[in-house]
Amino acid sequence: MSQLFMPLSQDNYELSLQGPQSPATQLQPQPEFLFAAATSQVSHLADVLTLISAIDRHALMIISQYGITFFLEYNHILNAQVSVDASLFSAFEYHWLGADLDGNFSENVPKNVQLGIDVHRLTDAFAAAAATVVPRLKKAASAAGVDTVLCYIKYRGDGFPLVVEFEDRLMSEQIEFSTFHLDIDFPYGDENPELQSQPDHSLTIDHSRLQFEVILQSDILANMLQDLQNLNTEDLFVFVSNKRGVSGPNHVNFVSKGAIGYLKLIFPSARTMLQKLEIYKDSEGEPVQTTDSILSTLGFLPFIRVFRAVKLLSKCKIMKDFNGVFLIQLLCRNTAAKSYPGTLIAFNMLEKSEIGGTGQTVDIDIDSLFDDQVYQVREYNDNPHEGATASREVQENQVFDSNEPFSYAAFRRRPSNSESESKRSRMEGETGATGSTETPLFL
Incomplete structure (x- = not known):
């Protein structure tokens, strides 16, 4: 019986090497790189991936000995970078097969691995795993203890999928995400993103x-x-x-x-x-x-x-x-x-x-x-006789007569220097009768 379907999990690849190899099996890529990480902070990773999912669907995932970095770009005018430090993971293994036992790399071995992923699918997976903890937290008082969702991330290099496994007390789920080449230039090259200086042609802050x-x-x-x-x-x-x-x-x-x-x-x-x-x-x-x-x-x-x-x-x-x-x-x-x-x-x-x-x-x-x-704070001199302070009416006159940009002050009524004789006499009569000037409600 011919092998119609290839095994989904690359973990079965080692088992297939023990038996007779079919021509299709011989064409599979040989792993040159091994990466494995484990963490219980699933909710934190779900929040971080959700924050950058609005930039673009495809992201560049960079794996190095310092941690995991996600880099996205939108129309060459906006990019987003998320740096997850290796200390977030309880276990973090980063190993090239060309490195020695001390982890020292040769000159021909790159210092990081870059792969393209669908960040929307990855975000949905972490969000679904994080959501399973929420109903249990509400019943934590009656339950014996709060369950913890563990996450395992594995990758073996070019030609292999990104394997993410979620495990709790009840079940274990393993998901394989397709990886591909993404034509995006990572502005930090092959070094530590926190230490390397930014090139002039990249969209990064100087x-x-x-x-x-x-x-x-x-x-x-x-x-x-x-x-x-x-x-x-x-x-x-x-x-x-x-x-x-x-x-x-x-x-x-x-x-x-x-x-x-x-x-x-x-x-x-x-x-x-x-x-x-x-x-x-x-x-x-x-x-x-x-x-x-x-x-x-x-x-x-x-x-x-x-x-x-x-x-x-x-x-x-x-x-x-x-x-x-x-x-x-x-x-x-x-x-x-x-x-x-x-x-x-x-x-x-x-x-x-x-x-x-x-x-x-x-x-x-x-x-x-x-x-x-339009309204500015004036600094008064110590000696009041050295300079006279202009009144508010003079300031308003200056606003109307100057070439300042249009503002709400232009809607104010221009103060008049001359008043009508009838109005002045009426105001004087009211002052003489009552001893104080009556302020009208409406001007």
Whole structure:
């Protein structure tokens, strides 16, 4: 009887070598690489994979001695990188057959393995396995103990599937995911992603040429992104400034441009919500802190793809370099594993270039369209006779007569220098009769 179906599991491949080999069996690839990992943190991996599944369906999976990295790209203007450290796994075996007993690699052996996977199918598998623990946790008081779902991940190199096995007290499930070649250049090459410097042509942040760095609360940013999405935002302007204004020295504003016009959302500047804001200038290849304002233009369609990740995490770091690369960095901590430092998630995106611009400049200052730029804080001199302070009426006259951008102040009635004789006499008569001027309800 001919072998009509090939064995599904590659674990049976070793057993088939003991007996007579068929021509189909001889054509199977020989394993040159062995990887195996085990962990009980299935819910954490399910959350991490869910955060990046909105970027693209296909992902590049990089396995190295430092851990597992997932890299996705969207239209060459947005990429996402998730770095899962090896300390999350209770057992982590990474071994090339060409390496010696000490784990030292030869010059011809690569330092990592890259394979293409369907991240949507992988996410569904981990989400289904994590969901089986939830009903048992609700009955933990009556049960003898809470069951733990164990996960085993195995891979043997090119030509072999990615094997993921879930096991608990009741059953064991093994799933094989097809692997393929994915034409995506991993910007960190064959070295440790945390140590290698980024090349200039890749879509990664250049830390040596930072333009600004902001750390803020993710839950507030998620609420703002939800409002911007409901308004059908087309372009998003991010205004960052450390100049002292009406509300304080630090400002992070999100300006939406859509079918209804412009809408400005002001991020709270309290220290607990806006923890860090630093702006740099390029000085001989090294960033130096300065006081300035920066306006960045982003397409909202790729930007909203990070909404799911921002919504589930607590803190968010936003950075931008002088090359126009915008970075959103998130740290996903695992409460079940106290010693685990956390899974790092990074979203790199390109700034949107205006027509006729250079990609870094915008022809109009969007932030100055609103009233908070019309009213400014005045610094009074110690000697009041050195300079007279203009009244509010004079300031309003200056707003109307200047060429400032259009604002709500233009709707105010221009103050009149001359009053009618009838109105002045009527007001004087009322003052003489009652001793005080009656303020009318409606002007």
